[in-house]
Amino acid sequence: MVFNLVVHRERLFHPAVFIACVLLALAANSSAATAARWTVVNQPARLVNGSPVLFRVTTPKPVRVLSGNWLGHEIAFSFDPNHKSWFALAGASQETKPGAYSLELHAETTAGQAISFDKKIRVERQRYPRVLLPVTVPGQYTAPSPEEQRQIAQDKETKAEILKTVTAEREWEGSFAPPVNAEISGVFGVERVFNGSVQSTHQGLDFRVPSGTEIAAVNSGRVILARPMFFEGNWVVIDHGQGLLTLYLHLSKFSVKEGDGVSKGQPIGLSGGTGRATGPHLHLAVRWQGVYLNPQVLLQLKLP
Ligand SMILES: [Zn+2]
Known part of the structure; x- marks a missing residue:
């Protein structure tokens, strides 16, 4: 060790090596002062x-x-x-x-x-599951009446307007909490395939809950929608700020109204099977600046 050190010092003091070392040190310093x-x-x-x-x-x-x-x-x-x-x-x-x-x-x-x-x-690439769509769908949804068609068109407009909401102020705080303590019955991202082509994508997370189960806000925010719709049933949308919205579908009862402020864990309604639902369950969706995101991942994040 000692011998090596001596040799190293001798090399260091050679003028050319010394200058090179100084230049290297300067380079390391300047990058540390900016990008590093x-x-x-x-x-x-x-x-x-x-x-x-x-x-x-x-x-x-x-x-x-x-x-x-x-x-x-x-x-x-x-x-x-x-x-x-x-x-x-x-x-x-x-x-x-x-x-x-x-x-x-x-x-x-x-x-x-x-x-x-x-x-x-x-x-990285995440491959989401694919399921084959059953050939028969309840008639009500394949051939809506003129009255229903009017409602569907109006719902579509309201939905587009509501889902555009981006509030600059952050209202969420800390980790997100599950809306209900229940088993997952449908994951995010599943592609429904019919005749070899993707017909729709499951853009939420389903919780297996019987009708009448209390559903809670996953974080603090403001209720920007609480009304019945043809496909979504009774649904609540909460704006958590910074473009983050959470959607709760198929409710049987509302406990909040549009404009209400809600805190994390506060009941917002009771689960149900209203709208296009095969049975009672809670469909939770997460929307960020016009994009649907996996609620399961959001619920796992450790947030400040
Ligand atoms: Zn669902």
Whole structure:
């Protein structure tokens, strides 16, 4: 060891080696002062198409505000004083092709300087189950009456309007809680295939509950829809802010009305089998900025 050290010191003091070492040290220092001090961590660590994701970011300098762009969506970050990091919920639609996508970050330091960072995040391929659609569907839904057709058209308009909602303010806080303590009877992303082509995709999570079971809000937010619809039945939509909505379908009874503020765990209605449901169950859907995400993953995330 001693011998090696001596040799190393002799080499170091050769002028050319010395200069090279100084240059290397400078290079290492300057990269540490800029890019190296941004950190971006995603949860889940393995991100797939259809999954929600929590981004946690630390910045090289204290910043006043942090925003991002991810898969064409604008993201507003919140500051978590306990971890001295910024966080935001986002997602990747089920249609997202596997690949590395840029999370572009923009911030303004407390001194008023604009800084930015680009981090590539991998989206892996998730294969969702496929089921063959039965040949017969209840007649009511294949041939709706003119009256029903009017209702369906009106519902479609209301639905499009409601699902566009993006409230900048974050209302959710902490991890999301299951809406009911029950077995899962249908997972997210299942493709219903008829005659070899995908007819529809199951864009929610089904809980096996008998009619009349209390259903709770999965997080805090505001009720932006609570009314009956032809396909969805009695349904409630809660806006949790930052483009995140949760949808509760087929209810037998409402416990909230449009405009109500709700807190996590608060009852919003009773389960049922209203609308296009083969039987009583709760269909829970998660929508983020126009994209359906896997509720099962959202319920598992550990959130600040
Ligand atoms: Zn469902």
